[in-house]
Amino acid sequence: MAFEDNQQLTRIFEEIADFLELQGENIFKVKAYQKAARGLEGLERSVSELYRSGALASMPGFGKALVEKVGQFVDRGEVELHQQLKSSFPPEILHLMDVPGLGAKKAALLYKELGIGSVDALEKALREGLVTDIKGFGTKTVDKLLEGIGLLRQGEQRWLLGRVSVLAEELLARLRALPVVQRAEAAGSLRRGKETVGDLDLLVISSAPEQVMEFFAGLGEVIGSGPTKTSIRWEGTFQIDLRCVPAESFGAALQYFTGSMDHNVALRGRARRMSCELNEYGLFDALGQCIASETEEEIYAKLGLPWIAPELRESGAELEWERQPERLELGKLQGNLHTHSLWSDGTDTLEQLAEEAQRRGYRYLAVTDHSRSMVVANGLTVERLLAQGEEIARLNRNFKNFRLLWGSEVDILGDGTLDFPEEILARLDFVVVAVHSQFSMSPEAMTERICRGISHPHVDVLAHPSGRKINRRAGYQADWERVYAVAREHGVALEINCSPRRLDLNDKAARRARDCGCLISLGTDAHSLPEFDYLPLGVLQARRAGIEASSLLNSLSWEQLRKRRPHLADV
DNA sequence: GCCGTTTTCGGCCCGACTGTTTTCAGTCG
The missing domain is CATH 1.10.150.110 (DNA polymerase beta, N-terminal domain-like)
Incomplete structure (x- = not known):
């Protein structure tokens, strides 16, 4: 449940x-x-x-x-x-x-x-x-x-990660453009990649802090302002804190203001046990001498720790791990495994999607338009799906080192059957299944429905498994341990849907699914080209879950993906 | 209330900013 x-x-x-x-x-x-x-x-x-x-x-x-x-x-x-x-x-x-x-x-x-x-x-x-x-x-x-x-x-809620990322980039660019600013970075829960952000923390190194404070105070309603710290309210609701810190203690400040609070408490406890003190100005030994402060790496090193990635700094338990997970890098992903085109409810042609994917260096892109029951989303009939397949095959003949995967986001119907017959699914390159209706079934019925859905042959991914929308609706109730077990048994990957409104599975659920032996799939669920930008948000959640490339479907080449579907004829 | 490779008791992160209590408590992160 x-x-x-x-x-x-x-x-x-x-x-x-x-x-x-x-x-x-x-x-x-x-x-x-x-x-x-x-x-x-x-x-x-x-x-x-x-x-x-x-x-x-x-x-x-x-x-x-x-x-x-x-x-x-x-x-x-x-x-x-x-x-x-x-x-x-x-x-x-x-x-x-x-x-x-x-x-x-x-x-x-x-x-x-x-x-x-x-x-x-x-x-x-x-x-x-x-x-x-x-x-x-x-x-x-x-x-x-x-x-x-x-x-x-x-009643303003925490802002979505995607929204704050964009805002932070804009503000950092403006700060960096000031001649008196040597460096500007975001810290806080944004840097840790949390799915929602309560307030934005910005750090700068500057030769003239008072000028930076003045500039920043002009950007919104000022809540508080001192010589090194100014807080404003953006659009009347969202708090942004800016701090000026000395260059020599930038690493200490970045570490400190990135948090989380629990991580910092654990880190300080560790420093204390080593007869040291850690604050936002540096790590100090028993004599009060600063022994590390310029970079985060040297602070962690002096505390006998590897550098811990911001996304993993949560409970403090990460300090005790025997090894840190290998950090997932966006550039290592081979492709995007959940997108929509004009054929259903997307805004772009197959050519445009393919072009954008290649521009971003992907080796493949799964086009997964909606299935026939999703009438409101212009879901494809069998006939249209087959026509789309021909179109994709035609386009693929012209690509070098790139493929469009002919896919579908197939509805798991109320009784757990799928929205296209098996012989059709067998012909597709990639099959994503998802629940889009009847959310308020009993947990038992929903569990049964999802498990039946992912037990069909030819299913590759369960998309947005929990169905939640952040700040809008809770996910449906189901026995997730059972879902993960069935997914593992059938080799079905669980999606981290990268849309900032979904991020589903969330970090903790994704970690659990991986621990249960499931593969994870990253899909932007992009309905337009700019939404390809969602992929880094999903990467962040995967990192927060400690997921390594080896657990990720997107790490596979097209040839390896195809081997998962041995029924496909060589093309 | 938790916790322990100096401790089973005595710590537990601590500094910036605000408002107002003329020296500091409260709030926040």
């Missing part, structure tokens, strides 16, 4: 952390619950299962007390402490801390002094001037909180 138990318990632990912080509990206790929540969030196994098998206790961050609380949840569906805390506060009080600029301390004070227990009550109190008697609430704070409430109400 999509592990609803994990999601529920994550929420419970997050709320416990918030309540404890509100109560003024030891901040490290609070952090322990937050860390446990993060650990559960993307877990590709059911926490109930892990608990029952006893494997949970060996997970980092789960000590005796937390394992016991997981036990309460598994047995009774709730955690005692959580219920206790909930009953001693107004139901909406935790939302107070969602207001930018309002943390636990001030929220607790507002509750204690004025009984404020919801965002609405806070807004009313602010407007009526009731809070000004409380220590620490001056006029600027009142304005800032009202603004924060406004932002919260807009």
Whole structure:
């Protein structure tokens, strides 16, 4: 299943952390619950299962007390402490801390002094001037909180990786164009390739920081500005931080601001155990001498570690790996395995697709237009599919060192049968199958449907396996362990759909699928030529999953791909 | 609440910026 138990318990632990912080509990206790929540969030196994098998206790961050609380949840569906805390506060009080600029301390004070227990009550109190008697609430704070409430109400979500990548490139180009800027780079979750980005972190080396700050402040609404750091709100909602750092500590700053927080905590812990200190200015020995700071590589090296790729810097566990995975490089990919042309709902001709693919150095491109049931997407009938095959064969005669693969994105129908008959699928170069309808089946029925779908002969790839759209809809529910097992058995690769709106499989699921022995396929699902740019986003997710070229269908040459389909006549 | 190749107790990342409390606490990342 999509592990609803994990999601529920994550929420419970997050709320416990918030309540404890509100109560003024030891901040490290609070952090322990937050860390446990993060650990559960993307877990590709059911926490109930892990608990029952006893494997949970060996997970980092789960000590005796937390394992016991997981036990309460598994047995009774709730955690005692959580219920206790909930009953001693107004139901909406935790939302107070969602207001930018309002943390636990001030929220607790507002509750204690004025009984404020919801965002609405806070807004009313602010407007009526009731809070000004409380220590620490001056006029600027009142304005800032009202603004924060406004932002919260807009409900702006984290931006998609694809959108932030484009924005970052534009801003970096403008910064680099300034004569006083020697270097400008993006850090933060963008550099780590996270599927969504909460705010953008930019770093520059400059001979005149004040000029850079001034320039940057002119790009948006200024939230805060100092001699080395300026924060703005882009398009009124999205926060961008710019920091000027000295050239000699650029590596330390890049490392520090790339995060993740858990990775940094682990790295600092390691430094500390070596009697060193690590901060954004460098790595310092016991005497306070800087021993590394200019590059990330030397910092990791001095800590006895290989350089760890940004995409892998998440939980901190990556510090302990015996070997780092070989980094997947875009240039090593032989082709793109999921695209659409004018024949269905794409915007370009086969010639245009082929030309673009060759321009990008691909050796092949799978054209996978929709099958006949996808009427809204101008899905191909059998007749049109066969005509398209002839057209592709004609074009292929003129290519050197390149091939268009005659493919299809075939619907897995509700009962698990496929949208084209077997004898037609047998003739195609490449078959992608996918679910496009009846998303709200029971998990059991959906599992059965997908497993039947990928058990047909001639299937190469299961496209966008979970069906999720980021920030829009959750994926459908299914027993993914079973799906991966069946995929492996039939040699069907699971797609990392590279569209920024999908990125499906996501990083964690892709890692799990690979661990289950499945091959992975990267496909842009491009419906127009600019969407070929999505491929690097998929590469990033694959890297985050630790997937190496050997697990990737796109690493195969056309000849090797063809060997997977021995029924194809030599051409 | 977690954790341990100096520790089973005493740490746990820490600096920038803000607002306001004239020396610092709160928030954030």
